[in-house]
Amino acid sequence: xxxxxxxxxxxxxxxxxxxxxxxxxLKFVLHLLKKNTTExxxxxxxxxxxxxxxxxxxQCHNISDGxxxxxxxxxxxxxxxxxxxxxxxxxxxxxxxxQYNGVYHxxxxxxxxxxxxxxxxxxxxxxLERIEQHPVREIIFALxxxxxxxxxxxxxxxxxxxxxxxxxxxxxxGISIGNDLEYTDELTLGxxxxxxxxxxxxx
Amino acid sequence: xxxxxxxxxxxxxxxxxxxxxxxxxLKFVLHLLKKNTTExxxxxxxxxxxxxxxxxxxQCHNISDGxxxxxxxxxxxxxxxxxxxxxxxxxxxxxxxxQYNGVYHxxxxxxxxxxxxxxxxxxxxxxLERIEQHPVREIIFALxxxxxxxxxxxxxxxxxxxxxxxxxxxxxxGISIGNDLEYTDELTLGxxxxxxxxxxxxx
Numbered sequence: 571x572x573x574x575x576x577x578x579x580x581x582x583x584x585x586x587x588x589x590x591x592x593x594x595x596l597k598f599v600l601h602l603l604k605k606n607t608t609e610x611x612x613x614x615x616x617x618x619x620x621x622x623x624x625x626x627x628x629q630c631h632n633i634s635d636g637x638x639x640x641x642x643x644x645x646x647x648x649x650x651x652x653x654x655x656x657x658x659x660x661x662x663x664x665x666x667x668x669q670y671n672g673v674y675h676x677x678x679x680x681x682x683x684x685x686x687x688x689x690x691x692x693x694x695x696x697x698l699e700r701i702e703q704h705p706v707r708e709i710i711f712a713l714x715x716x717x718x719x720x721x722x723x724x725x726x727x728x729x730x731x732x733x734x735x736x737x738x739x740x741x742x743x744g745i746s747i748g749n750d751l752e753y754t755d756e757l758t759l760g761x762x763x764x765x766x767x768x769x770x771x772x773x
Numbered sequence: 774x775x776x777x778x779x780x781x782x783x784x785x786x787x788x789x790x791x792x793x794x795x796x797x798x799l800k801f802v803l804h805l806l807k808k809n810t811t812e813x814x815x816x817x818x819x820x821x822x823x824x825x826x827x828x829x830x831x832q833c834h835n836i837s838d839g840x841x842x843x844x845x846x847x848x849x850x851x852x853x854x855x856x857x858x859x860x861x862x863x864x865x866x867x868x869x870x871x872q873y874n875g876v877y878h879x880x881x882x883x884x885x886x887x888x889x890x891x892x893x894x895x896x897x898x899x900x901l902e903r904i905e906q907h908p909v910r911e912i913i914f915a916l917x918x919x920x921x922x923x924x925x926x927x928x929x930x931x932x933x934x935x936x937x938x939x940x941x942x943x944x945x946x947g948i949s950i951g952n953d954l955e956y957t958d959e960l961t962l963g964x965x966x967x968x969x970x971x972x973x974x975x976x
Contacts, residue, residue, distance in 0.1 A: 573843040
């Protein structure tokens with residue numbers, strides 16, 4: 571409770587942000603109070619514009635400023651390779667690696683009966699339509715290494731049964747680079763032994 | 774760099790908040806995107822209202838919704854005791870202790886020649902005027918335990934030279950409660966020995 575109700579309200583609002591308590595929220599609010607009016611207006615405007623004008627890419631469901639997102643629009647990218655991810659944060663994570671030059675498909679979630687999310691809630695139909703309409707060579711599943719991620723991958727995989735020319739892969743699971751073997755959990759270590767990769771002396 | 778310029782701009786804005794990098798800013802922005810329009814409008818409105826309507830209490834310079842802040846307006850508080858603090862965060866910190874029932878005076882900074890802040894930049898004149906106009910019994914300095922804090926306190930203290938009926942005190946400096954002696958720095962420990970408090974068996 572502060573001496574100002576306006577301050578109190580603003581702190582309450584910032585405290586709704588993930589991982590932010592009232593103490594940090596107060597720090598944010600006092601910081602904004604110190605800024606000049608134009609700077610605060612710019613701050614407000616950026617949130618307003620985002621919420622009002624942002625769209626979903628009609629092809630891959632990534633967030634986008636226009637009808638198609640910058641990745642789908644980029645002719646330098648390989649549109650015949652689609653990486654299937656759970657949400658847009660995963661796209662950002664993969665893009666940050668600079669190791670992928672294909673396009674994406676955002677499911678918008680993962681099959682999770684516990685949370686009441688079934689296949690119908692995800693962008694699966696649009697993925698199947700996309701494959702019918704465009705020439706696609708490979709589908710890469712980049713889903714969480716959890717039961718839900720595996721279930722979702724397997725569910726979609728079964729839908730592709732009749733597509734024999736399609737290469738379907740999933741990202742490798744194994745020990746993290748830089749990690750000690752002794753500190754890696756058994757499941758991960760087991761998987762990394764089963765999925766061992768042959769040394770290639772020509773590389 | 775994200776696939777959306779609107780997203781990029783909003784992330785940039787949130788990343789100006791203290792202690793927030795682009796990764797956390799993105800988390801905030803995606804969280805706001807998930808909220809419905811009314812919720813986001815409430816968020817925006819709270820910042821706008823704060824910046825537009827908030828005022829400075831004309832008596833103590835605390836932030837306030839009206840002419841006087843809730844603390845100055847509170848008739849249950851002892852208006853004859855004024856606690857002099859550097860900024861409004863200090864008021865919040867002292868209020869959180871529930872150990873003080875007087876009123877405050879916010880200097881709006883601290884004398885610091887290195888940062889170009891002199892006595893004229895602080896609310897010192899208004900403090901002197903306040904003492905002339907209202908009956909004041911005690912002034913408590915609750916300033917940082919730094920050279921700047923001591924200098925500021927001493928500067929104001931000298932201004933009260935002719936006020937013999939006024940009690941002037943400063944908050945106690947000593948070892949933190951719960952701290953081990955051996956881990957307390959020498960200056961603090963030294964001060965806590967010099968300013969030792971007599972056992973009072975009647976308490």
